[in-house]
Amino acid sequence: xxxxxxxxxxxxxxxxxxxxxxxxxxxxxxxxxxxxxxxxxxxxxxxxxxxxxxxxxxxxxxxxxxxxxxxxxxxxxxxxxxxxxxx
Numbered sequence: 001x002x003x004x005x006x007x008x009x010x011x012x013x014x015x016x017x018x019x020x021x022x023x024x025x026x027x028x029x030x031x032x033x034x035x036x037x038x039x040x041x042x043x044x045x046x047x048x049x050x051x052x053x054x055x056x057x058x059x060x061x062x063x064x065x066x067x068x069x070x071x072x073x074x075x076x077x078x079x080x081x082x083x084x085x086x087x
Contacts, residue, residue, distance in 0.1 A: 004012055011021040017037050024031040034042050043051065061069075 006012065006022045008022050008025055011019050013019050018040065019035040021033040021035075022030060023033045036042050
């Protein structure tokens, strides 16, 4: 792990397009500002961990329980589209 010291309003740059700036320091809390391209997700670690847990849980769903995800409606099986203009 790289450890850097920064003061308020100082930044670090990751790659060419991620900037992390120390916005405020109060007691034992540091506020960081993060500038990153919109295609790069930025999450607090506890949120990231929760997303990973939910994604793992979703992959372990029984296909027979799919109706629980659709409000009780039976999902249509995959097949040819009936979109307007098709056919």
